[in-house]
Amino acid sequence: MSRILRSSIQQVFVFAALILIYIFFMIFAPNFAQPTIALDIVQQSAYVGVMALGATFVIATGGIDLSVGTGMTFAAVMAGVFLSGDWMNLPLAAGLLLTLLVGAVVGLINGLNISYLGLPPFIATLAMMMVARGLALVISDKSTISIKNSGYIWLASGELIPGVKNAILIFIIMAIIAAVLLNKTLLGRYALAIGSNEEATRLSGVNVKFWKTMVYIAAGVFMALGAILYSARFGFVQPAEGVGFELNVIAAVVIGGTSLSGGRANIIGTVVGALIMETLRKGLQMMGIAQEWQLVVTGIVVLIAVFVDIVRRKRQSTV
Amino acid sequence: MSRILRSSIQQVFVFAALILIYIFFMIFAPNFAQPTIALDIVQQSAYVGVMALGATFVIATGGIDLSVGTGMTFAAVMAGVFLSGDWMNLPLAAGLLLTLLVGAVVGLINGLNISYLGLPPFIATLAMMMVARGLALVISDKSTISIKNSGYIWLASGELIPGVKNAILIFIIMAIIAAVLLNKTLLGRYALAIGSNEEATRLSGVNVKFWKTMVYIAAGVFMALGAILYSARFGFVQPAEGVGFELNVIAAVVIGGTSLSGGRANIIGTVVGALIMETLRKGLQMMGIAQEWQLVVTGIVVLIAVFVDIVRRKRQSTV
Amino acid sequence: DETTNEPAPAETTAAAPETTAAETETTPAETEPTDSEPAEAGDVPKGNGETIYLVSKGFQHRFWQAVKEGAEQAGQEYNYTIEFVGPQDETKVTEQLDMLKTALDSQPAAIGLAALDSGAAESLLTEIQAANIPIIAFDSGVDSDIPLTTVSTDNTAAAAEAAKHMAELIGNTGTVGLICHDQTSATGKQRCDGFQDWMAENAPDITVLEPQVAGEVGLAANTAKSMIQANPDLVGIYGTNEAAATGAIQGANESGKEGLTVVGFDSGKTQLEAIRNGSQAGAVTQSPVLMGYETVVAAIKAINGQELPETIDSGFAWYDASNIDDPEIAGNLYE
Amino acid sequence: MTKLLELKNVSKTFPGVKALQNVHLDLNAGEVLGLCGENGAGKSTLMKVLTGIYKPDPGAEIWLQGEKVQVRDVNHARDLGLSIIHQELNMVPDLTVAQNLYLGRPGSHKAGWVNDAQMNRDAGELFDKLGMSVDPKARIGDLSVARQQMVEIARALSYNSRILVMDEPTAALTIAETEALFGMIRDFVTPETGLIYISHRMPEIEEITDRVSVLRDGQYVGTVTTDEVEMREIISMMVGREVSGDARPRNKVTSDEIVLSVRDLNTKKLLHDINFDVRRGEILGFAGLMGAGRTEVARCVFGADPRTSGEIHVNGKKVDIRTAADGVRAGIGYLSEDRKTFGLLLDQDIKANTVMAAMKDFNIGGFILDNKIRTVGTEYSDRLRVKTPSVNQLLGKLSGGNQQKVVIAKWLVRNCDVLIFDEPTRGIDVGAKEEIYALLEQLCEQGKGIVMISSELPEVLRMSHRIAVMAHGRITGILENEDATQENIMELATVGKAQLNGEVA
Numbered sequence A, B: 001m002s003r004i005l006r007s008s009i010q011q012v013f014v015f016a017a018l019i020l021i022y023i024f025f026m027i028f029a030p031n032f033a034q035p036t037i038a039l040d041i042v043q044q045s046a047y048v049g050v051m052a053l054g055a056t057f058v059i060a061t062g063g064i065d066l067s068v069g070t071g072m073t074f075a076a077v078m079a080g081v082f083l084s085g086d087w088m089n090l091p092l093a094a095g096l097l098l099t100l101l102v103g104a105v106v107g108l109i110n111g112l113n114i115s116y117l118g119l120p121p122f123i124a125t126l127a128m129m130m131v132a133r134g135l136a137l138v139i140s141d142k143s144t145i146s147i148k149n150s151g152y153i154w155l156a157s158g159e160l161i162p163g164v165k166n167a168i169l170i171f172i173i174m175a176i177i178a179a180v181l182l183n184k185t186l187l188g189r190y191a192l193a194i195g196s197n198e199e200a201t202r203l204s205g206v207n208v209k210f211w212k213t214m215v216y217i218a219a220g221v222f223m224a225l226g227a228i229l230y231s232a233r234f235g236f237v238q239p240a241e242g243v244g245f246e247l248n249v250i251a252a253v254v255i256g257g258t259s260l261s262g263g264r265a266n267i268i269g270t271v272v273g274a275l276i277m278e279t280l281r282k283g284l285q286m287m288g289i290a291q292e293w294q295l296v297v298t299g300i301v302v303l304i305a306v307f308v309d310i311v312r313r314k315r316q317s318t319v
Numbered sequence C: 001d002e003t004t005n006e007p008a009p010a011e012t013t014a015a016a017p018e019t020t021a022a023e024t025e026t027t028p029a030e031t032e033p034t035d036s037e038p039a040e041a042g043d044v045p046k047g048n049g050e051t052i053y054l055v056s057k058g059f060q061h062r063f064w065q066a067v068k069e070g071a072e073q074a075g076q077e078y079n080y081t082i083e084f085v086g087p088q089d090e091t092k093v094t095e096q097l098d099m100l101k102t103a104l105d106s107q108p109a110a111i112g113l114a115a116l117d118s119g120a121a122e123s124l125l126t127e128i129q130a131a132n133i134p135i136i137a138f139d140s141g142v143d144s145d146i147p148l149t150t151v152s153t154d155n156t157a158a159a160a161e162a163a164k165h166m167a168e169l170i171g172n173t174g175t176v177g178l179i180c181h182d183q184t185s186a187t188g189k190q191r192c193d194g195f196q197d198w199m200a201e202n203a204p205d206i207t208v209l210e211p212q213v214a215g216e217v218g219l220a221a222n223t224a225k226s227m228i229q230a231n232p233d234l235v236g237i238y239g240t241n242e243a244a245a246t247g248a249i250q251g252a253n254e255s256g257k258e259g260l261t262v263v264g265f266d267s268g269k270t271q272l273e274a275i276r277n278g279s280q281a282g283a284v285t286q287s288p289v290l291m292g293y294e295t296v297v298a299a300i301k302a303i304n305g306q307e308l309p310e311t312i313d314s315g316f317a318w319y320d321a322s323n324i325d326d327p328e329i330a331g332n333l334y335e
Numbered sequence D: 001m002t003k004l005l006e007l008k009n010v011s012k013t014f015p016g017v018k019a020l021q022n023v024h025l026d027l028n029a030g031e032v033l034g035l036c037g038e039n040g041a042g043k044s045t046l047m048k049v050l051t052g053i054y055k056p057d058p059g060a061e062i063w064l065q066g067e068k069v070q071v072r073d074v075n076h077a078r079d080l081g082l083s084i085i086h087q088e089l090n091m092v093p094d095l096t097v098a099q100n101l102y103l104g105r106p107g108s109h110k111a112g113w114v115n116d117a118q119m120n121r122d123a124g125e126l127f128d129k130l131g132m133s134v135d136p137k138a139r140i141g142d143l144s145v146a147r148q149q150m151v152e153i154a155r156a157l158s159y160n161s162r163i164l165v166m167d168e169p170t171a172a173l174t175i176a177e178t179e180a181l182f183g184m185i186r187d188f189v190t191p192e193t194g195l196i197y198i199s200h201r202m203p204e205i206e207e208i209t210d211r212v213s214v215l216r217d218g219q220y221v222g223t224v225t226t227d228e229v230e231m232r233e234i235i236s237m238m239v240g241r242e243v244s245g246d247a248r249p250r251n252k253v254t255s256d257e258i259v260l261s262v263r264d265l266n267t268k269k270l271l272h273d274i275n276f277d278v279r280r281g282e283i284l285g286f287a288g289l290m291g292a293g294r295t296e297v298a299r300c301v302f303g304a305d306p307r308t309s310g311e312i313h314v315n316g317k318k319v320d321i322r323t324a325a326d327g328v329r330a331g332i333g334y335l336s337e338d339r340k341t342f343g344l345l346l347d348q349d350i351k352a353n354t355v356m357a358a359m360k361d362f363n364i365g366g367f368i369l370d371n372k373i374r375t376v377g378t379e380y381s382d383r384l385r386v387k388t389p390s391v392n393q394l395l396g397k398l399s400g401g402n403q404q405k406v407v408i409a410k411w412l413v414r415n416c417d418v419l420i421f422d423e424p425t426r427g428i429d430v431g432a433k434e435e436i437y438a439l440l441e442q443l444c445e446q447g448k449g450i451v452m453i454s455s456e457l458p459e460v461l462r463m464s465h466r467i468a469v470m471a472h473g474r475i476t477g478i479l480e481n482e483d484a485t486q487e488n489i490m491e492l493a494t495v496g497k498a499q500l501n502g503e504v505a
C-alpha cells in the first residue's frame, strides 16, 4: 500500500499547488492558520470528494457521469424516505444499505444504457440527471425531508476520534478503498484497460459491457455514500439541490490528473483535486472577497495549477 | 448545398424523433397545433441553437466547451456596456462588432490555453466558465443591464418577413454558414481531422495548434451571436443567468449525432437537437404537466430518441 | 420590487379585509384566506373552469408551493382552473419569459406573473395585452402599466424588520454577517439591501460584513463557518431564505460558536424547528398562501372587468418562538 | 560527387533509452538504400529525426546535396523534398480517401475553401496513374489495413519529393501489391531522387535495394552493396550471429484429433460456406490476396464479428460463440493483424498488456496478483526478447516490432487450445521471426491447434502443415505442405469471382 501511495503522490504534482495555495491563505486570510480550518476543509470536501472517487473510475473508462449531482440528491431523498420518522422509519443499518442500493441502481441503469444500449455516456447520464432530479422532487413533494436519526447524523458529524468529524474518516477510508479498487482489483484494471483501448480489451476476451456496467454501479455506490455524508451533516435534504455539483465532482477528478479520455487515473490526485477546490473556496471566503471575484480567482488558479502539473509531468517524462 | 442538406438529413435519424414528438403534442397538448407555436419553438431555441452550431466544431475536434453558458452572459453584458444609454452608448454596428470580438477573445483564450499550454479542454473551459461568470457580475455590478436600443432589439424581435421573428432568420442563416464552414472549408475539414486522429493530422503537416485555436475562436463568435439573440429578444441581460446553459448546448449537439469523441459532426443534427429540446419543453408546458414530471419525461424521451438514432444508424451501416 | 411604497391600506382590498399594514410585527399581516370568503362572496363571480395561468419564480420551493396552494384554494372556490409554473431558480429569467410566452400561447382567461426581472417582460406583456388577457403582477412588481394590480410583499421593509430585530437581540452592538441566497434577483437584492440599509441608518455601532452569497444549505453552512472563523467577534448572522438561515445555524454548531444570533427569512421545516428549539432567534415570513389567493381573486375580478387598486399588500410578519403557533402566524408557515 | 543526403553523428535519447548513438547514413541520387536492423535498432527513430518529427540530440548534422540543413517540422521537411511513409498507419479514419490524400497539403484549398469534387477527381487520376483501384470517396476507417497502406503509399508518391522514406511499407501487403509497389518505386527513382527502404523481409531487400545500411542497438554497423553480398551476411550484421532458415516445417502432425472445426460459416458481407479443421499440433496456414477474407474468417470464428450461420466445434464440442469473451472462454485466442487498433493498450505498461487476456489466472477473488504479473511479464518479455528498459515501460514507447512481441506474449500467457495468428510476424525482424517460428512449433508440440494467416508466402510455406487458400470470401483450396508451391497457391488465390460463382451455381 505504502508503495502505491508514494508513487501516486510523486505523480500528483498538483499536490504542490495545494500546498502553495494553503500557505498563501495562511499568510493572507485572517485566522486561516489553525488546524481546525484544515479539518473543516477536509470535512467540507468529503461528500464531493467521495463522489469524485467513484467518478474517477467512470472517467478512467473514458466515460463521464453527469448524473452524480442530482443523483446524490435523489439518493439522499431516498435515505430520508427509509429513515425519517414521517416515512418508513427503518432501522439505521437497513436504511443505509437501501440507500447504497439506490445508488447502485442509479449506476446500474446508467451502465446498462451505456454498455448494452450503446448510448454515449454524456447522453445517458444527462438523461439520468434530469430523471433523478424530477424523481427527487416528486417523491419529496418538493419539501425538505428531515432525517432526525441520531445514528445517521453521527455518521457524518460524530467524532470517533475527538476533534475529527467522522465524515473525514469516511473520506479517508473510502479513498483507501478506491485506491485499492483501482490498483489492486480487476475492476480498476479493466476500467483502465477499457479507457485505454476498448476494442483491444474486448478482443482480449474481457466482457467489456459487464465491467463497464460494474464501474457505473461502483460510481453509484460512491455517489450514495456522498449523499449520506451530505444529508447526515444537516439531518435533512432539500430536494432541489445538487444541480451543478457534477461539475465540481468532475473538476476534482480532472484537476487530480485523471484524463477525460480514459486510460489513466489517480486516486490521490482526485482527493487533492477536491481539496484544492474547497481550500480555494474557504480561503477566499475567509479573506472576505466578494463572490464574483472569488469566481474569477478560482478559475485562474485552477488553470495555473493544472498547467504547472502538466509542465512538471512532461519534464519528468522527458528527463 | 442542397446535396449536402439532403445527405445530412438522411444521416439525422433523430429528425424522425422530432417529427414524432411534434405530432404527439399536436394531438395531446391544447392549442399546440398552430403555426405560431412552431415559430415560437424555433425562436426560443435560436440562441442555444446558434451557440450549439459553434460548439459542434469544438466537439468535432474532440474538445468540449463548458464556458459557452456564462461566456454568453458575459458577452451579453458587454453588449450592454457597448450599447446601453447608461454606458458607452456606441452606434449599433460598432456595438455588435465589439460584442462579436468579445466572443472571439473568449474563444481565443480558450484556444490558446488548450492548444499552446496543453490544458485539457474540460479544465480550460471550466476555468473560463468561472472567470466569465465572475466578470459578468463584476462589470454589471450584479444588476440587470437593459439595452433599450431599438435597432438591437429589432435584430432578434423584428420581423423582416412578417410573422417570422428575425431571430429565426438569423438561426437559419447561421446554420447554413456553419454547414458551409464544416463541409466546405479548411476550418471544418481540419476540425474533423483533428478529432479523428490528431497525431496523423499533425504528421500530415497541418498546424494543429493554430487550427484548434481557430475552432475555439469560431465557437466564441457563435457564442457572442447567441448572446446577442438572447439579450436582444427582451432588451436586457441578467448577469447571473447562463449557468447550466452549456449542458443544453452540448446536449443539442450530441443529440444531433455529433460524437463527443470527435471526428464526426452534423450541423443539421445540431439544429434538430436544439429543436427537440425546445419542443419537449414547450409541449410539456402546454400540456400542463407538473414540472418535476417534465424533467422525468424529458430525460426518458432524450434517451429513447438517441437510442433510436443509434439503432437506425447501425442498421443503415450494416445493410 | 418596484412597488416599494408603503403597503396599501387594508380597505383598498375588499378581498382581504383583515390585512393590515405590516409596520408592526405584533399585528398579524393577514389571516387565513378562507376567513375572507364571506366578505367577497357577493363581489366575485364564479367562473366555468376557465384557466388562470400563474408564472411564479420557482416551482420547487415550498414558498411557491404555498402560493400555489392559496391560488388553488381561490380557484376551487370560484371555479377556475389554476396552472402554476415557475423556472428552476431565480436567475433563470429567460426560462421564465418562455413560460410566460407559453402561458400566452395557451390562451388562458388571465395571467399572473411574479417577475424575476422587473423590466424584462415588457414586450411579452404588450403581446398579452394585445390578446386581451388581463395580467396581474404578484410577489414583486413589473416596470409597466400593463398589469392591472400588484399583489406583493415589500421585501425591503421585511428585511428592515429583520434588521430591527437583529439589532434588538444583539443589543445594538457587534459584528453581523449576511448570507444572501441570491445576489442578482430583485427579491434577493431587496432582502440583502433592506437589511444593510436599516443597519446603516439606525445602528451605528453594528458592523455589517461584506455579504456572502450561498443559495444552498451546504454552501451556506460552509460560508457561515468561514465567516465565524474569520471574524471571532461575530455576534449575529442574517440569512435571506431558509437555506441561508439553516446553513448559518449549522455553521455555528460545527464551529462550536456559542450564542450566535441567527435571523432568517421565510419558513420551512428546518427553520421552524430551529426557532422552536431556540437555535434560531426568529424570522420574517411573508404570507404566501394569501398572496396566491389574492392574486387569483384579483385575476377573477379583472376577467369580469371590475375595478382593482394599484397595489394589494399581502404583508409580512416577524415570528419567533413566542408567537410561532399563533393561528395568524401559523397559517403562513409551511414546512 | 555530392551525396543526395548525408546524416552525420545522429544521436537520440529517450528517457531511459539511447535509441541512436552517432549514426551515419548516406544516400546517393538515383538509388534505393535499404535500411536494416533488428526490432528496436533505431530505424524508425532515425527516419523521424530526418523528417523533422524528433529533434536529435545536439551535434547531429543533416546535409542535403552538400548543404547543411536543420529540419524544423513536418512541413519544413516536405518543403525540403523529404517525405515519409510511417511504420504505423497515419490516416484520419473519419475522412475519405481523397480527403486524407490532400489533408494539410499546400494547394489543396483555395483561400480556405476545399473542393471535394476536385479532390475526388485528382485522387482518381492519381490511382489510375499508379494502377491502384481504390474508391476516393470511401471512408478510410472502413478500409482494410492493406488498403489504407496503399493509400499512404499513393499519398507519399504524390508529393513528388526528392527523397522518400518507406518504413516497412509492405508489412500489411501481399505479394501482388508488393510487386505493384516495386513497380512504383522503380518509376519513382530517377537520377535526381533517392529512396530509403526499411523492411524485415529480406527477399524484398534483395530485390529492390542497391545498397543496404545496417543498424544494431542504435549504432551504425556498416553499408554494403546489395549485389555483392548474400542476405545471410546482412542478417548476421544485424543480429551479430548467423540465422539459419529452413524452408519447410520441421515437424509433422502426429495426432488425428481435431481441436477446431468450422462448418458452413457465412457472414453478411463476405464469407461464403467456410469449412476447415485444425488438428492437434497442426499449423493451418491461410493464404490469399488482400481482402480475400482471411481476417474476417478469423474474427468471425473468434467471436469478434457476427456470423449469419455456421457451427464451430472446439475439441469436438459444439461451442456457442457470440462475443470475443465467448471465444476466449471456448479456448480460442486471436492475434489481430492491426495491433494498434485491436491489440494494444498503448498507455498501459508491458506487464499489464501481457496478462490482459489471462486475468483470470492473475487474481484471487477480484484482487490482482501484482507480483505474479510482474514475474510472468518479465519472463515473457525476456523469452521474446522485447527490447525495453523494464516491464513497466508503456507500450506506446516501444518500437513497432517489440509491440508485436508483447501482443504475442498476451496470447501465449493465456494458453488457449486454438490460436489464430493474423500476420504474427508483421514488423518483426528476421532474428525474432525465427524465434517466433520456434515458438509456434513449440506450441504445436504442446498439442495446440494453430491457424496462421500470413501474406508472406515463404512464411506460409515455412510454417504450415496445410495451407488454406482464400479468394473472394471462399476457401478455394486446401493444400498439403508437400504439394504446395508459391505458384499453385497464387493460382488458387487469384481464382476469379465469376469462376467461383459458376462453380457454386
Ligand SMILES: Nc1ncnc2c1ncn2[C@@H]1O[C@H](COP(=O)(O)OP(=O)(O)OP(=O)(O)O)[C@@H](O)[C@H]1O
Binding pocket: D014, D015, D017, D018, D019, D037, D038, D039, D040, D041, D042, D043, D044, D045, D046, D087, D387, D388, D396, D397, D398, D399, D400, D401, D402, D427, D429
Ligand atoms: N517515444 C519514445 N519514447 C521512448 N522510447 C522510444 C520512443 N520511440 C522509440 N523508442 C525506443 O527507441 C528504440 C528504437 O526504436 P525504433 O522505433 O527506432 O526501432 P525500429 O528500428 O524502427 O524497430 P522496428 O523494426 O521494431 O520498427 C527502441 O528501443 C524503442 O523502444
Ligand SMILES: Nc1ncnc2c1ncn2[C@@H]1O[C@H](COP(=O)(O)OP(=O)(O)OP(=O)(O)O)[C@@H](O)[C@H]1O
Binding pocket: D135, D138, D142, D143, D144, D145, D146, D147, D172, D174, D270, D288, D289, D290, D291, D292, D293, D294, D295, D296, D297, D337, D455
Ligand atoms: N476493394 C476493396 N475496397 C474497400 N474495402 C475492401 C476491398 N476489398 C476488401 N475490402 C475490405 O476488407 C475486408 C476483408 O478483408 P479481410 O481483412 O478479411 O481480408 P484479408 O484476406 O485478411 O486481407 P488483408 O490482407 O487486407 O488483411 C472487408 O472488411 C472488406 O470490406
Ligand SMILES: [Mg+2]
Binding pocket: D043, D044, D045, D087, D167, D399, D400, D401
Ligand atoms: Mg520501426
Ligand SMILES: [Mg+2]
Binding pocket: D294, D295, D296, D337, D422
Ligand atoms: Mg487480414
